[in-house]
Amino acid sequence: MTAAFEGTAAGLGQRFAPRWSGANAYVAENDEVPKLDWEWMLAAGVALGSFLSSRASADRHPPRVSAIWARRFGTSPVRRDLGAFLGGALMMLGARVAKGCTSGHAISGNMQLAASSWLFSPVMAAAAAGVAHLLFGRPVARAR
Numbered sequence: 001m002t003a004a005f006e007g008t009a010a011g012l013g014q015r016f017a018p019r020w021s022g023a024n025a026y027v028a029e030n031d032e033v034p035k036l037d038w039e040w041m042l043a044a045g046v047a048l049g050s051f052l053s054s055r056a057s058a059d060r061h062p063p064r065v066s067a068i069w070a071r072r073f074g075t076s077p078v079r080r081d082l083g084a085f086l087g088g089a090l091m092m093l094g095a096r097v098a099k100g101c102t103s104g105h106a107i108s109g110n111m112q113l114a115a116s117s118w119l120f121s122p123v124m125a126a127a128a129a130g131v132a133h134l135l136f137g138r139p140v141a142r143a144r
Helices: 004-018 017-022 025-029 038-056 065-075 079-098 102-111 115-136
Strands: none
Touching: 004 017, 004 038, 004 079, 004 102, 065 115, 102 115
């Protein structure tokens, strides 16, 4: 999904800052005009689906800051939004560095019975659990 943003940024760079873009080997190699292709339609579909899901949800007014976030980082909506933005940016960077997304690797690779994906999937899950534990700590027991 990140390729749509990357291609558009490269194309806009070529259009509006060709001297700077030409100095970047990656942008010069991917000299494309921004286009509306399947990757952009996927990004638009994710945004539209998210909006429709939120409208169809019975929970019309979810809390701006979840309890688990507030317990660890405070109740500031700005801090929460910044955390979400930075987390998304890190995921996008990781996907571009790895030349694909982790969930796509796990799903498609496991379906193809690729040994690398069968090894990677539990490592990815363990890493995600470890990062969640580092960020949020142990869960608090709920009163019954």
